[in-house]
Amino acid sequence: MDIQWFPGHMKKTQRMIAENLKYVDIVAEVIDARIPVSSRNPDIDTLVGEKPRLIVLNRADQADPAGNRLWGDWFRSRGWSVLETDAKEGKGINQFSPVVKEVLKDKIQQWQAKGQVGRPIRAMIVGVPNVGKSTFINKVARRKSAKASDKPGVTRGKQWVAVDAGLDLLDTPGILWPKFEDPQTGLHLAFTGAVKDEIMDTETLACHLLEELAAAYPAALTERYKIAVPERSEEEEGLAYGYALLEQAARKRGFLISGGEPDTERMGKVLLDEFRAGKLGRFTLEKPQTISEETE
Numbered sequence: 559m560d561i562q563w564f565p566g567h568m569k570k571t572q573r574m575i576a577e578n579l580k581y582v583d584i585v586a587e588v589i590d591a592r593i594p595v596s597s598r599n600p601d602i603d604t605l606v607g608e609k610p611r612l613i614v615l616n617r618a619d620q621a622d623p624a625g626n627r628l629w630g631d632w633f634r635s636r637g638w639s640v641l642e643t644d645a646k647e648g649k650g651i652n653q654f655s656p657v658v659k660e661v662l663k664d665k666i667q668q669w670q671a672k673g674q675v676g677r678p679i680r681a682m683i684v685g686v687p688n689v690g691k692s693t694f695i696n697k698v699a700r701r702k703s704a705k706a707s708d709k710p711g712v713t714r715g716k717q718w719v720a721v722d723a724g725l726d727l728l729d730t731p732g733i734l735w736p737k738f739e740d741p742q743t744g745l746h747l748a749f750t751g752a753v754k755d756e757i758m759d760t761e762t763l764a765c766h767l768l769e770e771l772a773a774a775y776p777a778a779l780t781e782r783y784k785i786a787v788p789e790r791s792e793e794e795e796g797l798a799y800g801y802a803l804l805e806q807a808a809r810k811r812g813f814l815i816s817g818g819e820p821d822t823e824r825m826g827k828v829l830l831d832e833f834r835a836g837k838l839g840r841f842t843l844e845k846p847q848t849i850s851e852e853t854e
């Protein structure tokens with residue numbers, strides 16, 4: 559499935575990030591713990607350059623705990639600081655400020671040496687749409703989300719959120735990129751709702767999701783939909799395997815159309831809704847070894 563999604567405002571966001579980088583001390587990249595590869599903007603390294611960075615592994619409650627451990631270790635082993643969060647419930651949020659201070663400890667010492675006592679840390683929050691940035695910011699700011707005073711040179715001052723005297727956050731709109739090199743990236747962003755449903759066929763998307771879940775988490779499908787998940791045979795072409803699972807699930811749910819045929823469209827929508835709502839279980843769809851040598 560070829561997914562192209564780069565509306566004009568994304569380009570504006572990219573520009574806004576680039577222009578405001580000089581006003582911030584650190585960039586917190588909020589990624590989706592279920593898809594840590596696909597939810598990272600491939601342009602972010604170039605965009606952010608040498609600026610200190612922190613990875614926020616959000617939606618940790620929806621990802622496989624073993625996957626969270628693997629990814630935490632993976633990022634740390636490469637010298638990155640990582641914070642695991644469930645922004646919805648506020649888990650891990652209290653650690654944000656201490657981790658930011660730890661990452662910037664040398665810089666803070668320099669400020670103090672220069673007499674810049676009380677200078678607040680400015681952190682930019684970036685991430686794909688729907689990853690949980692606003693929820694994260696509101697929780698870090700303890701929901702008060704008071705507006706910080708306008709910063710010199712910052713054109714869109716309204717996006718600053720004061721957490722306390724020592725920390726200001728710069729909110730940015732969700733960002734995607736012009737082309738998904740790997741079609742799987744587009745699919746994963748669609749499964750999780752970062753890419754809007756309207757741009758692709760729900761049934762097809764559901765078949766892809768079923769195929770991935772059947773390969774990695776078959777027991778979850780059996781448990782939720784009471785369906786048998788057979789091994790995928792070599793002969794099955796295209797999405798035939800996923801479609802057969804979708805038909806089975808539709809029948810079990812009693813979703814039938816005239817003539818007794820399974821209503822796969824309705825089932826597809828239900829599957830995506832239930833996956834996104836976490837009703838199917840906790841899944842990590844991408845493992846560290848998914849990353850090829852070139853992208854490391």
Ligand SMILES: Nc1nc2c(ncn2[C@@H]2O[C@H](COP(=O)(O)OP(=O)(O)OP(=O)(O)O)[C@@H](O)[C@H]2O)c(=O)[nH]1
Nearest residue numbers: 616617643644645646687688689690691692693732
């Ligand atoms: N289960 C779970 N849900 C979350 C988490 N973080 C955010 N959500 C939910 O995900 C939905 C989207 O969250 P937002 O904070 O609006 O996402 P956003 O990244 O600001 O979205 P954009 O404005 O589109 O860029 C909301 O319903 C949140 O309650 C999390 O860690 N776990």
